[in-house]
Amino acid sequence: MPRTILKDEHWTRLKPILLELNIYDKGNLRNTVEGVLYRMRVGCPWRDLPEHFGKPNTVYKAYQRWFRSNKLIALFALLIKDSDCEWVFIDGTHIKAHQHSSIGHENMQGISKSVAGRATKIHLAVDAHGNPITFILSDGTTHDVKVAPDLIDKDLSDTDILCADKGYDSDALRTHIKQAGCFNNIPRRRNTKSTNNHMDWHLYKTRHLVENAFAKLKHYRAVATRFDKLKQSYENTVALACAYLWLKL
Template sequence: MGRGDLTNDEWARLKLHLAKTGRRGGRWASHRRVINGILFRGRTGVPWRDLPARFGKWKTLYERHRRWSADGTWDRILAAVQADADAEGRIDWSMVSVDSTSCRAHQHAAGARKKPPRVPGNDARPGQHRPDEGLGRSRGGLTCKIHLAGEGGLRPLAFLITPGQWGDAPQLIPVMERVRVARPGGGHPRTRPDHLGGDKAYSSRQNRRYLRRRQIRHTIPEPKNQRTNRQRRGSKGGRATGFDKTTYKRRNEVERTINALKNSRAVATRYDKRAYIFHGTVTVAAIRLWLRS
């Protein structure tokens, strides 16, 4: 077992959720070795062609990562691992925080085709491709942004990839709609935390109305301009926003979760051209965080 490879305990928890056969009925070869290679690439950020020979052919690793990113296999594995953790009581629902982080895009991440080529019989091609591929341009160059909801145990519950110039407030609702932790015994999945924390970038009337409708208590500071505008309108401006400094201190948990996620260099710097492949790269890093807990 090399540095960064799955431990026996991690592999025992992961292999329960892996398919035994491929799309044509043949058996997948060496799941553990291939996944270790994908984890190595995510942790180090090396080009696929430069992967060590001990992981096998680089093309096999890339194609499996691309295919599982496209058909949602990585997403299903992440959901299954989260469900296992929730069944064991290892998810801290008392406080879920939202935040975003910018990821610089490498020059190799640019230049994807506007329309992906159609591959006959390829059932692993995503149904839809983003026209922007999740890339935005700013003074620093090409960037993308990860919007994330993290639980109190410093692990990601849900995330969303957008271009780097997109704002945080409009993404709160889409991210919260992605929080769905299945219950092994059946029934509706868990989608609502006890409390939600966020910085002032998430303060908007629409977001607060959404959280009240879902009966989610929240601690989001009100920016000075919003407070001034509310006070200027008098009784029509609505009630003052409640704010608890003690609860707000727990918002550092999502920042630490992002820091742990970006320990994977292929997450901190985006090398993937396609947004769905980069989404898969981030998902693999999230799965590793859940397996290590």
């Protein structure tokens, strides 16, 4: 049995949310959702889906309707209502772009080419328990600190401390965090004259929570390697992976 087959308790929780998103309750809805999860897990072409999930074209067309209307991103947003944002951790990770995802206007689709090849970046924020609360996609050559203001522009009214590594050492970002009403726990680089007296090093040690979240997301083959040509499609795949982590809590 595939590991992405939904348990009854998970489906009981998920189905009302899907109906709230105006996803029609067809008789094969559960099989379709499980087919999308299976493809996300193994990263196979849609046409290679096992017969258990129904016709591959049916599953693919359903996924296509959902990602074009960003329903999977909306699903993720509905599942994170109980997040604990007292502490927030942010970081970014590179994702290799498969040759099948390479198209003419790569930069428009969040893919860029460097000496390491074509890549995309996922910029992720997690709560105090290491659960994903928001993410942004960018091309693989964009520096993390440039995306950070947009990543933390969500409501940080309940956040006391925002923690990140020294790659986010920027006075402009520190000012942005202060204006958002929370304290930054970002270490200074070694070549700066400022001290790290502001640092809570015990809290900084728990920054591995965001690294653990990336590790969990990369269990899904379609997230660990980008096969989707369209940025919107890959964005919804990442959102579904984040939502699936919340669904099992």
